[in-house]
Amino acid sequence: MNSNMKKTISDNMIWLILVALIIIMSIARPVFFTVANARTLLTGESIKGILAFGVALAILTKGIDLSIGASAALIACVTGALVQPADLATKVLPGVGPLPAIVVIIIGLLMGAVIGAIMGAIIAYTKMPAFIATLGGQLICRAAAKIFTSRPVSNLSDSYRFLGSGKIGGFPVIILVFVVVFILAWFILNQTRFGKSLYAIGGNDQAARVAGINVEKNLVITYILVGLCAALAGILLAGRAGSADPANSGLNYELDAIAAATVGGTSHTGGICKVTGVLCGILILGVINNGLVLIGVDDNYTNIIKGIIIVAAVALDMRKNTRKA
């Protein structure tokens, strides 16, 4: 095998793994390989996928964001409370709303941006490890959601739920939202000054600074974008389920998102991230989740398999990158 071909294969390894997994699942359960199941799979993975694109940006800069699952839950509860009917007996905020969906969505996105800005500012200006800062953020957001409402927020307005559970011509809107986020993420990382700055910061922050990049400012913007993804995920979560649960909505979603970004080749040592790779990572984990359910594998075994795949993916990646350096 010549070296060019080897390189092509090594660069596209995860896509080959995805194809292999699809073939295996399709053979084991032919129903896997149907349009209906593909739609189910994508609908199921959209929310975690959006979080994965977000957290991939943070990982690219050598950071991480553990707060996104919890902030999604907080934003789901707050925005949800703003779209409950006025005459609902169990209304979380009696006398407030229902507000128009578009206003509420904007409020939700603003909340996400503010949470992200706070996380980003702490990480950028105190040089605190992002792991610690966002772990604190996770605890605070989850607790804030539970303080805000002790019971699930339900009876959400249909217009609010459109993004999460609506359909256009029979096609789930949530998948469209996912695709839009994918395109935006791709555009940001490949076609903007900001995106290229992130690669430099993740690769060598001292060199990035000397090259003229305002490292702190760019980190804050990064976490604002992660926060926006979390907000969008929260709105989709509530919209899809029809309710928001302060204790369980988005629980551990950050871990699945990190796993997808990692399997997709985003390097935790910084400076390496391909948006198409992250998409592949999302799909790989989706195929495993969906396929193993169809085959009837117990949930615990599914997690064991996922765990092995994540560790193996990172191990392969480390080897590839040490060889390069």
Place this chain on the structure above:
Amino acid sequence: MSEEYVLEMHDIVKEFPGVRALKGVQLKVRPGTVHTLMGENGAGKSTLMKCLIGIQPVTSGKIIYKGKEVAFKSTQEALDAGISMIHQELSPVLERSVADNVWLGREPKKGLLIDKKKMNDDCRELFARMGLDLDPNEKMKNLTVAKMQMVEIVKAVSYDASIVIMDEPTSALTEAEVADLFKIIADLKAKGVAIIYISHKMDEIFQISDDISVYRDGEFVASDRAENLTQDKLIQLMVGREITDMFPKVPCPIGDVVLKVEHLNAGRLVQDVSFDLRKGEILGFAGLVGAGRTETMEAIFGMRHVTSGKIYKDGQELHIKNPGDAIRNHIGLLTEDRRGNGIVGLLSVKMNSVISKLILGKYGMPLNNKQMIKDTEEYIEKLRTKTASIDTPIANLSGGNQQKVLVGRWLLTDPDILIVDEPTRGIDVGAKSEIHSLLSELAGQGKAIIVISSEMPEVMGVADRIVVMHEGHVSGILDRSEFSQELIMKYATTHEMGKR
């Protein structure tokens, strides 16, 4: 074997891959004396000491210590034999107490437990013996750098060493503290301990040295009693090399002042620095390591907090808060630490080339990839950079070619002022002369250039004028007609010679 010398090192050769750092040098130290090692940066003094105490194995040569041939394999072995070293870069454990630091790794024990009381008592006794007023329980991080230095010295002495090596021990000390240190050195001498002393400071060398050995470019030059030497004689010995690899300077017209720096202060290594730079001029910055040249440039470039002073460009005062501001004002800085803050190793030659121009927003949005490729290829061609492709990660290139990519990066930002810090360090001779001729060419195009270099022939070869720095101060500014290695070395090693 006579007991005249406590230590003899003969024909020491040390080879690193591709470099002969020590080319058969010698050192003979008498007990109860201060033996000073002198030489320019890279002369081989530190390497020689590292070979002695077992940090690095010698390639060949003989070390005789107390009449017996030795080859220490670790600093621990050297310590056990009675040779301890105070390194230039301190490495204290900041969160632990003074006593913990002194006894680190050899704490006195009572059964399984550490005997805290004995540690503190022994520590107090050592401090008393050296006239130091320090609490053994104080946390290391609460001490001044000078006090930490003293603790290091106490630690070195506490091994009951026969030889104590001090690598620029006074660089962080005040005058009063230096006097204390010299008292300690005198005590040690009286007890028969030999001190190997590395320093660049002429006045203190003549104050304390008994013997002086001079090294140059990895070779032994001379060794003599201090009283037989003078400052001028020493400087001559240190720099007395043939200047053969000098790049012939291309004279170019020099225009108006572009950059004016007035009374710049930024920490200990940038004190009251003033100079100006003209269009078409190459201004050299000479001095020893730690003279504050890099720090001065970092202050100008927005990488270091400026406490006072003014910087003017084309008569306008600049307020630069970060490198981005500097680049927008058409100033570029090619840093000394290419791997540390120059290249982004993972990224392609292309991204490394265009990143600063990209930050200036010159490629629009979406990014104009065609223009980025064109710019990259233009400078690869102009600078004759050797790379497999523009998509190759820059880490795969040789040092010289990485440097060329970085030069291209700055040229793409269209700088009026280009500062280059040790531009040829660690790159091969061919690339070196190409960089020299490039600097001349750029000056010819009307750019103003600052070159920091620790290689005297280099800075004398390319510069129109040379600013010499010593311990954060400008100690002299020389015109090309005045250039001589002796004069530069004199300014570089002496405080405030005054000619401005």
